Amino acid sequence: LDDLGFDAGDSSGARKLRSWLEGGVEARPANVRLAVTSNRRAIVERHLSEQDDPINPRDAVDDRLALADRFGLSLGFHNCTQDEYLAIIAGYAAHYGLAYAEADALEWSKRRGGRSGRVAWQYVNELAGRAGRSLS
Template sequence: MTSTEKPMSFAADPRSTEALERIAAALEKLVPAPPAPIDLDAADAFVFSASAPHLQPVRQVNRVDMALLRGIDRLRDILTDNTERFAKGLPANNALLWGARGMGKSSLVKAAHASVNGRLTPANGFRPLKLIEIHREDIDSLPALMALVRETPYRFVVFCDDLSFDAADTNYKSLKAVLEGGIEGRPPNVLFYATSNRRHILSRDMVENERGTAINPGEAVEEKVSLSDRFGLWLGFHACSQADYLAMVFGYADHFGLAKDREAIEREALEWAITRGARSGRTAWQYIQDLAGRLGKVIG
């Protein structure tokens, strides 16, 4: 540029101004919107969305009445007592409900939550206990969930159904840090309940792989299985007897007004279980749905 030339003025060029405005608008779109405020009074149950992060209220929880859960009386009492103590601000333990499929593990968690909220009324100055479900694939977002609820006046049971980890999965380390061992750890207003078909949550292949590849197999396996040690309560669910299975069937049948021909129901329910290779609460409920459908009755 010579001494007689003038510097180019972008402000005087409308095309440059428009281009800058378009760039600024595009950059603004890249900035994530602030999360919507959480209305914890909207419901007593929520599903955690890790992408936002956000709590989605669930106004109608898919649950079974506590009275219909048969064959798990001792486990029911232990979990309900633990949940009630926590709701009252007393010490309570994280709980791992493990064992046979279809025996009411997740149903018991949801029923215990409803039972405690039903007994502890606002008249006694009680704030409803909140239930938050977190999906297994979002476990590594637990710290974000803890940050959402840490400073609120409510108490929360964070619930993960069918929790398990496979060989290439390292999210279990995030869970260990949240339950115990991290700098912040679990907030005092949060309790963690999980269900799993596995007692130690981790797959057998995952543990055996550590035995075969680690320099010190014993220490490596201990590090893996120590996750379940973070749960103060281990509640084991086992396959039910024929008597317990029939008690479940007739409990549902009586509740929904289906138990008119008890001999036929017993015969059909046992055949139903044999064809599915299992006796469980889930099998009993599936038979009851079939029976109600054949009788033209709506249940739910």
């Protein structure tokens, strides 16, 4: 599933998916694995005010976080320094035989709002496209 996310008011969608993942709908086949991506740090939207209810404030939070707990691996694309960003690009560019200019790579990161491994990979994909090459 690509770009999974639930709005704050959509608790039933997250519960249904959670039940399905736990085998509540049907038994999980041995030969199937599910990979999910999300652009959010937390799959379910959260707010600072969600613990304002004085009666069992953790219950609502725990219910929303229960879906995210079903996934054993979480990868983040965190910001990196300029040197790290350029080193990532240099590694990819060398591997794929692509030429690039550091100034162009830095401009790319500015237009994308930051430097990360993800932004570096997107830049390398752009380089390949400019060169008419596939990365596969």
